[in-house]
Amino acid sequence: MDDVILVTGAQGTIGSMLRRSLRRPGRHLRLLDVAPLSPLEPDENAELITGSFLDAEVMADACQGARAIVHLGGLSHAGFSWPEYLEVNIHGTYLLAEAARHARVERVVYASSNHAVGFAPLRDGGPVPDYEYPRPDSYYGVSKVASEALLGLYQDRYGLDAVCLRIASYLDRPTTLRSLWSWLSPGDCTRLVEAALTAPSPGFRVVWGVSANSRAAVSLDEGRAIGYEPLDNAEDYAGEITGDQTEWKYVGGPYSAPNFE
Numbered sequence: 331m332d333d334v335i336l337v338t339g340a341q342g343t344i345g346s347m348l349r350r351s352l353r354r355p356g357r358h359l360r361l362l363d364v365a366p367l368s369p370l371e372p373d374e375n376a377e378l379i380t381g382s383f384l385d386a387e388v389m390a391d392a393c394q395g396a397r398a399i400v401h402l403g404g405l406s407h408a409g410f411s412w413p414e415y416l417e418v419n420i421h422g423t424y425l426l427a428e429a430a431r432h433a434r435v436e437r438v439v440y441a442s443s444n445h446a447v448g449f450a451p452l453r454d455g456g457p458v459p460d461y462e463y464p465r466p467d468s469y470y471g472v473s474k475v476a477s478e479a480l481l482g483l484y485q486d487r488y489g490l491d492a493v494c495l496r497i498a499s500y501l502d503r504p505t506t507l508r509s510l511w512s513w514l515s516p517g518d519c520t521r522l523v524e525a526a527l528t529a530p531s532p533g534f535r536v537v538w539g540v541s542a543n544s545r546a547a548v549s550l551d552e553g554r555a556i557g558y559e560p561l562d563n564a565e566d567y568a569g570e571i572t573g574d575q576t577e578w579k580y581v582g583g584p585y586s587a588p589n590f591e
């Protein structure tokens with residue numbers, strides 16, 4: 331029987347990449363998005379679900395027989411209102427966790443964000459730890475913290491494993507000075523999600539989502555503990571950076587600026 335994995339937000343930037351790179355023999359991807367999904371390719375072992383994770387019926391069906399969920403869907407950056415984050419990102423994670431629990435899904439891999447700890451200072455003395463206490467830099471960051479907390483509750487109370495990936499900057503190539511420490515390449519993003527999907531009994535984990543960048547500013551310990559071995563390094567592109575050259579003091583970069591939001 332195929333290993334069924336539900337991917338929310340499958341039409342988004344990261345989802346469209348993972349849709350290709352997570353293909354494996356014996357794995358069936360259930361691709362869910364509110365946006366119309368690109369058609370299946372002939373050899374693709376997948377199905378398309380156009381619908382919202384805010385719809386309990388859609389989620390009950392989508393979770394049937396799934397072993398794991400990769401939860402990428404939702405509002406993926408700052409700029410929305412508090413009620414929107416509350417509904418889509420926070421309540422959405424609650425509805426997803428409930429559907430997962432009822433369908434006996436084993437684990438959720440959650441796309442959290444560096445903005446959960448965006449006001450953590452970048453340290454001279456060493457990397458920002460994996461379990462850095464939440465210091466969100468935006469309502470968006472708060473929605474990520476709340477979702478991590480919800481998944482922690484469901485792990486402790488119901489045994490639904492959860493690997494929360496604090497993704498820094500997912501980009502084809504680094505473009506700013508900040509991204510020389512924060513870059514997560516597409517290849518490493520795949521390696522990270524693959525590790526989060528296959529690590530034996532992970533329990534509840536918080537893991538940084540960055541590549542093996544020479545200007546490392548965050549821990550890779552928990553990533554390595556679940557079997558993530560990043561291969562890419564932003565330094566290879568250091569000579570080509572044309573974007574923002576600001577040396578940000580805090581993890582969240584521009585989101586931590588005084589006039590942000």
Ligand SMILES: NC(=O)c1ccc[n+]([C@@H]2O[C@H](COP(=O)([O-])OP(=O)(O)OC[C@H]3O[C@@H](n4cnc5c(N)ncnc54)[C@H](O)[C@@H]3O)[C@@H](O)[C@H]2O)c1
Nearest residue numbers: 339341342343344363364382383403404406441443497500
């Ligand atoms: N891209 C990055 O650098 C980055 C950094 C940190 C965290 N993240 C997180 O990773 C995840 C994916 O990021 P992305 O860049 O691919 O985002 P994206 O905005 O490109 O994709 C998000 C997708 O979610 C879908 N969606 C929104 N609401 C939905 C709903 N109710 N039901 C079903 N689908 C819904 C959207 O239609 C969209 O296709 C997000 O949760 C984001 O917060 C991304």
